[in-house]
Amino acid sequence: MPVQFDTNRTRVVVKDKGVNFTGTFSKETKQFVDNRYVVLRKFIPQDLIDLTLDTWKTIENDPEIYRATFVHEKEPIPNTPEQSLDTSDGCYCFPPAVGLHSWLKKELQKVLDFRIRETYSYSRKYVRGAYLRSHTDRPSCEVSATICLDYKSDDGTPWSIWVQNDKNYLGEADCQNHIYEVSQKHNQRERLKNGAKKVDLEVGDVLLYQGPNIPHWRDEFLGDYSYHMFLHFWNATGQLSEMEGMVVENELHRLTGGVGRGKSLIDWDGRKDRYDRSEDHKQQYMEWISKVWNNTSAEDKCKFVNNYEKYEENE
Numbered sequence: 001m002p003v004q005f006d007t008n009r010t011r012v013v014v015k016d017k018g019v020n021f022t023g024t025f026s027k028e029t030k031q032f033v034d035n036r037y038v039v040l041r042k043f044i045p046q047d048l049i050d051l052t053l054d055t056w057k058t059i060e061n062d063p064e065i066y067r068a069t070f071v072h073e074k075e076p077i078p079n080t081p082e083q084s085l086d087t088s089d090g091c092y093c094f095p096p097a098v099g100l101h102s103w104l105k106k107e108l109q110k111v112l113d114f115r116i117r118e119t120y121s122y123s124r125k126y127v128r129g130a131y132l133r134s135h136t137d138r139p140s141c142e143v144s145a146t147i148c149l150d151y152k153s154d155d156g157t158p159w160s161i162w163v164q165n166d167k168n169y170l171g172e173a174d175c176q177n178h179i180y181e182v183s184q185k186h187n188q189r190e191r192l193k194n195g196a197k198k199v200d201l202e203v204g205d206v207l208l209y210q211g212p213n214i215p216h217w218r219d220e221f222l223g224d225y226s227y228h229m230f231l232h233f234w235n236a237t238g239q240l241s242e243m244e245g246m247v248v249e250n251e252l253h254r255l256t257g258g259v260g261r262g263k264s265l266i267d268w269d270g271r272k273d274r275y276d277r278s279e280d281h282k283q284q285y286m287e288w289i290s291k292v293w294n295n296t297s298a299e300d301k302c303k304f305v306n307n308y309e310k311y312e313e314n315e
Contacts, residue, residue, distance in 0.1 A: 008026065008027050009024040009025060009026055009027070010024060010025045010027070010030050010313060011023075011024055011313070011314040012024060012025050012311045012312060012313055012314055013311070013312045013313075013314045014310055014311055015310045015312065022314060023113070024113070025113050025311070026111055026112070026113055028040065028111040028112060028208075029111070029112050029113040029114070032112070032143075032208060032209075032210075033308045033311065035165055036163075036165040036168075036209060036210040036213055036214045036306070037163050037165060037197075037199075037207060037208065037209035037210065037214065038207075038208050038209075039199060039201070039205060039206070039207055039208075040111070040205065040206040040207075040208060041202075041204075041205050042202075042204050042205065043107070043204060043205065043206045044100075044104070044147065044204045044205075044206065045204070046203070046204060048100070048103065049149055049150075049203055049204055052096045052097075052099070052100050052149060052229075053149045053150055053227065055095075055096040056094070056096055056123070056149070056227065060125075069091055069094065070089040070090060070091045070094075070123075070125075071089065071090055071091065072086070072089050073086075073088045073089060073090050073124075074086055076088055076090065076124070076132070077132060077133040077135055078133070078176070079133055079176075079177070079180070080131055080133055081131055083129060083220075084129050084130060084131035084220060087126060087127050087128070087129045087130035087131070087221075088124050088125060088126045088127070088130055089124065089125050090122060090123065090124040090125075091122070091123045091124075092120065092121075092122055092277065093120055093121055093122075093274075093277045094121065094122075094123040094229075096123075097121035097122070097123045097229050097231065098121060098274055098275065100121075100229060100231065101118055101121045101231045101274070102118070102274065104145060104206070104231055105117075105118055105233065108145075108208070108233075114235050114236075114237045114238065115235070115236045115237045116143050116233040116234065116235060116236065117233060117234055117236045117264070117267055118231075118232075118233055118267070118268060118274060119140040119141070119232045119233060119234055119266060119267070119268065119269040120140060120232055120268065120269035120271075121229060121230065121231045121232065122229070122230045122232075123227075123228070123229045123230075124228050124229075124230070125225060125226070125227050125228075126159070126221055126225065126226045126228065127221075127224065127225055128221060128222070128223060128224060129220060129221065130218075130220070130221040130226070131218065131219065131220050131221070132161075132216075132217050132218040133180060133184065133217060134162075134164075134179055134180045134183040134184035134185075134215045134216070134217035135176050135179060135180075135215065135216070135217070136169055136170065136176070136179055136211065136212050136213065136214065136215055136216075137211035137212050137232075138211075138212065138289065138293075139212055139234065139240060139266060139293060139304075139305055140232055140234065140266055140269050141211030141212060141232045142210065142211065142212060142232075142233065142234040142235055142238070142240060142305055142306055143208065143210070143211075143232070143233040143234060143235055143306075144208070144209055144210070144211035144230065144231070144232050144233070145206050145207065145208050145230070145231040145232070145233075146161065146201070146206075146207045146209075146228065146229075146230050146231075147201065147204075147205070147206050147207075147228065147229050147230075147231070148201050148202070148203055148205070148226060148227065148228055149203060149227040149228070149229065150203060150225070150226075150227045151203075151223060151225065151226040151227065152223055152224040152225055152226075153221070153222060153223030153224075153226070154222045154223050155222070157200065158200050158201055158202055158203075158226075159218055159221050159223070159226045160198050160199065160200050160218065160219070161198075161199050161201065161207060161216060161217070161218050162183070162184070162191065162196050162197065162198050162199070162216060162217050162218070162219075163196065163197050163199060163207075163209055163214050163215070163216045164182075164183045164191070164194065164195055164196040164197075164214055164215045164216075165195065165196075165197065165214045166194060166195025166196075167195075168213050168214075168302055168306075169213060169214060169215055170212050170213045170298070170301050170302050170305055170306075171298035171299065171301065171302055172298070174298065179215045180215075180217075182194070182215070183196060183215040183217065184215070184217045184219070210305075210306045211232065212301075212305050212306065213305065213306050232269075234264075234266050235306070236264070238304075238305075238306070238307065238308075239303060239304045239305075239307050240266065240304050240305055241264055242304065243292065243293075243296075243304050244292055245265065245288050245292055246264055246265050246266065246288075247263075247264055247265070248263045248264065248265050248284075265284065265285050265288055266285065269282060269285065270282035270283075270284060270285025270286065
């Protein structure tokens with residue numbers, strides 16, 4: 001008796017280095033590949049949200065510990081409007097986010113059909129008047145998750161995030177002013193006409209998106225506070241690992257003559273492991289950004305980051 005095909009999965013043909021083989025995509029993987037983002041509703045249990053937020057607010061309630069952990073951000077994104085300056089505090093690899101990052105990776109692997117590895121997390125509390133200018137991200141954010149832990153807005157609804165996924169913007173990302181001009185600068189009607197989507201995330205929802213490939217932004221926040229975490233990954237089964245200098249030689253890599261996968265330069269955002277928060281340990285990675293990434297053509301960047309051309313739907 002034939003095995004019944006799971007209708008929640010899509011048959012695909014994978015064309016890799018002259019060899020074709022068949023497989024399937026989950027609906028979440030297909031949406032991420034086709035639309036460049038996917039919304040995972042009620043993905044994080046409330047108990048885990050509460051645990052993370054309780055830790056955050058306890059630290060926040062101790063000024064000495066808080067100021068040793070968080071940085072007051074005058075301008076989180078360049079060219080932020082003057083009225084929105086000084087409206088956020090942020091922390092790179094905040095300890096509670098490190099734990100949530102690890103948990104989320106394991107849970108995402110249950111719904112995604114490619115292997116992800118952690119790069120870094122960033123936590124930020126926004127207050128009234130905050131604004132996130134339209135931008136695209138660096139390669140460490142190839143697969144990005146944004147979540148809201150808590151908010152208090154004037155109208156009781158979450159602070160919307162916009163994504164513009166009508167095409168791949170990676171080739172245009174060298175000019176972030178251009179990214180703003182073609183996205184956030186427009187009014188809502190023009191944005192929707194141009195292919196932008198407004199996404200509202202309640203606590204526990206996850207927006208998973210292609211950070212370097214699609215502009216994303218938030219307009220002015222009308223409310224008292226909004227707590228957010230941004231958890232970033234890279235696709236270890238994609239083409240990014242094939243960029244020059246991306247694989248760092250280690251014992252496995254040396255003993256197998258380059259066949260065994262070595263540590264990637266982008267793992268942990270260039271740090272030695274998930275617990276390392278030192279900027280000093282990122283020097284090799286930042287040199288790679290300067291010498292290789294910044295000197296790679298727009299066309300070639302598109303070949304390496306979120307390139308899913310080898311997958312074709314098999315009707």
